[in-house]
Amino acid sequence: MSDVPDHQVPRRLFVAWRNPDSRQIIPVGLLLQSNESGAPGYTFVYLKIAETLEGFHPLPGLPDLHRRYDSRSLFPVFANRIMPRERPDYPEYLSGLDLAPDSDPFEVLQRSAGARVTDRIEVFAAPQRTSSGEASSLFFVRGIRRLPGALDAVNEIRTGDHLTLIDEPDNQVNGHAMLLAGPREVPIGWVPDYLVDHLHDLRDLNDADPVVTVEHVNGVDVAPHMRVLCRLTARWPVAYEPFDAIDLQPAVSLSS
Numbered sequence: 001m002s003d004v005p006d007h008q009v010p011r012r013l014f015v016a017w018r019n020p021d022s023r024q025i026i027p028v029g030l031l032l033q034s035n036e037s038g039a040p041g042y043t044f045v046y047l048k049i050a051e052t053l054e055g056f057h058p059l060p061g062l063p064d065l066h067r068r069y070d071s072r073s074l075f076p077v078f079a080n081r082i083m084p085r086e087r088p089d090y091p092e093y094l095s096g097l098d099l100a101p102d103s104d105p106f107e108v109l110q111r112s113a114g115a116r117v118t119d120r121i122e123v124f125a126a127p128q129r130t131s132s133g134e135a136s137s138l139f140f141v142r143g144i145r146r147l148p149g150a151l152d153a154v155n156e157i158r159t160g161d162h163l164t165l166i167d168e169p170d171n172q173v174n175g176h177a178m179l180l181a182g183p184r185e186v187p188i189g190w191v192p193d194y195l196v197d198h199l200h201d202l203r204d205l206n207d208a209d210p211v212v213t214v215e216h217v218n219g220v221d222v223a224p225h226m227r228v229l230c231r232l233t234a235r236w237p238v239a240y241e242p243f244d245a246i247d248l249q250p251a252v253s254l255s256s
Contacts, residue, residue, distance in 0.1 A: 010034040011125075013110055014243070015044075016194055017056055018120040023173045025193040027248055028056060031078060031123065033106045040106070044069040045254060049247040059121065068252050074105055078123070081114035096226050098216035111138070115225075124194050127232075127242050135202060135242075137232045138215065141180055141189035144224040153186040154227050155220070163212040163230065165191070165199070176200055180212060180230070188228065195232070198242045202234040210234035 015029035028050040032043040046065045050056060059077045062069055069075065082105050083093050094101060097111045115122040127137045144150045164181040168190075171177035176196045179187040191199060191212075202210045216229040 205237035
């Protein structure tokens with residue numbers, strides 16, 4: 001199902017970079033879509049943390065870390081990460097993402113994460129606050145292919161199942177990492193690295209684990225990284241703002 005917010009409010013995607021040494025996924029930029037005068041417009045800025053990351057290089061076509069970029073069309077570095085609508089397998093691709101046939105490119109980019117094997121860039125949406133006062137995030141389970149027994153366990157997962165969160169403090173990439181286990185407590189993969197700190201915040205502030213529910217399951221003909229789509233929900237803590245650290249703020253003003 002679609003998660004498109006009110007089109008009068010700019011839609012935001014964090015742009016993240018995977019460090020080749022630590023393998024951590026680090027937000028480095030912010031991509032916005034607005035719909036002023038009924039036509040979409042796009043803005044991109046780097047985050048302050050991008051100035052400090054050894055080994056990080058600006059994205060193609062967006063070379064200045066201290067400039068606000070504006071465009072009437074989606075920047076090529078992001079547009080090229082979306083499957084062309086003309087491809088015969090495009091409907092199946094949208095079905096695998098659990099999106100409607102008329103989903104717009106920004107929503108497809110958000111759900112697919114825009115990851116490619118040719119670089120270390122992907123995108124993700126910040127957690128949404130629902131009208132009922134909950135924090136809500138959609139994500140695909142990570143690392144299914146790397147976890148022994150996970151592919152078989154995923155075959156038993158069904159839409160609506162609740163997954164159990166398991167701390168993995170000995171994880172060499174991220175000591176805050178969390179595994180996800182199915183109904184029989186067999187781990188099937190990991191919470192995406194970019195959501196881990198947010199999840200720990202919700203757990204600590206609410207004194208309870210967020211709820212992780214299976215939203216959509218794809219068959220064995222779909223790549224492992226798109227097998228299980230989940231929704232994370234929890235009460236939104238009072239005065240809480242995710243991703244509000246100083247180094248995750250834009251390097252330049254977003255004001256026109």
